[in-house]
Amino acid sequence: MPAPLQSPIRILSTHAVLDVMDELGPLFERNTGRRLAFGYDPTNLLRLRIEGGESFDVVIMTRQALGEFATMGVVVRDTCTDIGRSGLGVSVHESARRPDIGTVENFKRALLEAKSVVRSRDGASGVYFDALLGRLGIAEAMRGKVILGPGGRVAEFVAKGEADLAIQQISELLPVTGADFVGPVPPELQHYTVFSAGVGVRSADPDMAKAFIGALVTPAAIALFKAKGLEPITLDVD
DSSP: OOOOOOOOEEEEEOGGGHHHHHHHHHHHHHHHOOOEEEEEOOHHHHHHHHHTTOOOSEEEEEHHHHHHHHHTTSBOGGGOEEEEEEOEEEEEETTSOOOOOSSHHHHHHHHHHOSOEEEESSSHHHHHHHHHHHHTTOTTTTTTTEEEEOSSOTHHHHHTTSOSEEEEEHHHHTTOTTEEEEEEOOGGGOOOEEEEEEEBTTOSOHHHHHHHHHHTTSHHHHHHHHHTTOBOOOSOOO
16 A cells, blocks of 8 residues: 655745745755645735644744744744845846945935835835835835835836836845846845744644755755845844
């Protein structure tokens, strides 16, 4: 009698690592013989899914949110592992002039001159950018210009000509066809989001879940993260 099929390892993840998972996932499946099933959403929506009782073996989200779930006893604390960080960047349509965003004043001018700017509605980058407009003193001037993108890659709006500028984590801007990555926001305004992975306390196969997290911190995986716009964790940055 053939052996019963094993259920896949269920992974809930932020979109920031989607491109990396597209490559690492199949490799892990070939090496282990276990299937993976991914569910992607911004961290704030992953929170709601988990709080609603959705089951998972591994979750990949912001470090802060993962730490909160570890404190709540939803994620096994000693499995929590930082896998990369991404700064905030800007993209425009591939045929558009690339604005100068190298200084705070030039970045501010680029925002004010744009007819529309898209940011994530629920992601960490969108929340930060919303506060940043107030810090720059242009929140009122930008009112009506900011488009709230749904979960996913907001640079798709500029690729389709529906916004002039896209503001999001660099790892989510780089893969979008039809959009041109301009560069990171100025260092004085930069905000890094650290992404971490942890095993769910109700995982049906915690050993395989731990093995998957281990595969995310190998030298080959780290090199792939870097190629996709995620930096290795070398500093304790929140």
